Each structure stands twice: as structure tokens, then as C-alpha cells.
Amino acid sequence: MIKSLLEYQTIDAQLREIEVSISKSDERKKAHAANNFLKGVNDSIAKLEQRAEDLVSKHAQALKTYEKLAEEIKEYDGVADMDEDHLSYVKKKAQELTEEINGLTAHIDQITKEIEGVLKEFAQLKADTKKAKAQYAEFRPKYDALKESKKPEMDAIKKKLVALEKKIDAEILEKYKQRRQDKIFPVLNEASEISKHAYCRCGTELSLTAYNGLKGGNIVECESCHRLLYLP
Ligand SMILES: [Zn+2]
Numbered sequence: 597m598i599k600s601l602l603e604y605q606t607i608d609a610q611l612r613e614i615e616v617s618i619s620k621s622d623e624r625k626k627a628h629a630a631n632n633f634l635k636g637v638n639d640s641i642a643k644l645e646q647r648a649e650d651l652v653s654k655h656a657q658a659l660k661t662y663e664k665l666a667e668e669i670k671e672y673d674g675v676a677d678m679d680e681d682h683l684s685y686v687k688k689k690a691q692e693l694t695e696e697i698n699g700l701t702a703h704i705d706q707i708t709k710e711i712e713g714v715l716k717e718f719a720q721l722k723a724d725t726k727k728a729k730a731q732y733a734e735f736r737p738k739y740d741a742l743k744e745s746k747k748p749e750m751d752a753i754k755k756k757l758v759a760l761e762k763k764i765d766a767e768i769l770e771k772y773k774q775r776r777q778d779k780i781f782p783v784l785n786e787a788s789e790i791s792k793h794a795y796c797r798c799g800t801e802l803s804l805t806a807y808n809g810l811k812g813g814n815i816v817e818c819e820s821c822h823r824l825l826y827l828p
Contacts, residue, residue: 598784598815598826600763601772605784607760611753612781614746623739630732637725644721648714655707662700669693768815771824780823784815787825796825 672690796818
């Protein structure tokens, strides 16, 4: 059974090699990246719109306050006939209002700058979306063609694998396929035996039960990394 699974794995390795070459191909990477960008673009637009809305409302609020202060400071203009105490109070009040207005002006400038930034981001997003659409339109068909070109070879390997499956215990085969899907490869590995202890490739020492299983010619699973193990 171990021999059959090892044979299965050797053939499966050819299939995996093709799969990896497809997944690492420029065609897939470019199609995938563009698709991911496009999938997220509505979210990005919604976030930018929300930011723009917040900024516009902050801007309007600041302007309103500004107008109120500008109106208020007018009242302190042209006050001539008044006693010394009152005059100094008015001067102080006018000074405070001037400072407040200056601070508010800086605040409004800042909001304006932020709004300009958001508009720039909108423009950038639009340009990036156009680029991503073009990239997807170019590379999706290329990626599909690449997959199509590898299909006969992959189908032939799959056929061989199916033929071999009959010789393998169904439960072990199921585990093997699961690990394979989890991107553990090779799935089945030789355990190392050192003075009546067995170790996985990952360095984990196996339990006594697992060790006895290995000695009895069984396939066991590493509790730590879930590779399947055997002893020759
Ligand atoms: Zn392990």
C-alpha cells in the first residue's frame, strides 16, 4: 500500500508541477491582480465618497462659524466714546475674536487641501480602474489559453492517478488529497528512526503509538504538521 501511494505521489508530483507553473505564470498573476483590484474598487469609491461628504460638511460648518465671527467683530469697530475700563475690555474681546478667526481660516485652508487630496485620489482611482480593466481584458484570455494548452497533459496524468487509486486505502487516500489541497507536498514522507524513536520531517518526535504504527508498516500522521509518514 505504501508503495502504491508513493507511486501515486510521484505521478501526482507531475500534475502539481504543471499546476504550480500555471499559478506562477505571468498570465495568471496579471489577470488575478487586475481582477482583485476591480473587485475592491466599489469599496474604495464608497470610502472616498464618504470622506468627501464629511469634508464638505466640515467645510460648510467652518464657513458658517467664520461668518458669525466676522459679524461679531464688526460690533467692536468704531467704538470711540467709552471710558477706559470699557475700552480695554472691548480691545481684549476684539483681539480674542481676531485670533479665533485666524485659527478658523487656517482650519478652512486645511479642509480645502484635504478636499483637493480626495479629488486627486478619485482621479487616480479612475485611472487605475481603466488600467486594471485593460490588463484583465488582455490577460484573462491568455490565462485561459494557458490552462487550455496544459489540459491534455493534465488529463492524462489524472487518468493514471485514478487507475492507481484502487490500490490505495480509501481513508488514507482521502487524507492524502486533503493535505494536497492544504498545499502540503510531498504529502507522504519518510520518517526518521533514531534509537527507537521516530521523527517527522518537521522535527516533531512521534508518539509511541505512532512509532509502533510505523513499525507495523502503517502510514501515520504527524500531529504537528499533518504530513503523512511511513518507515521503509
Ligand atoms: Zn511533522
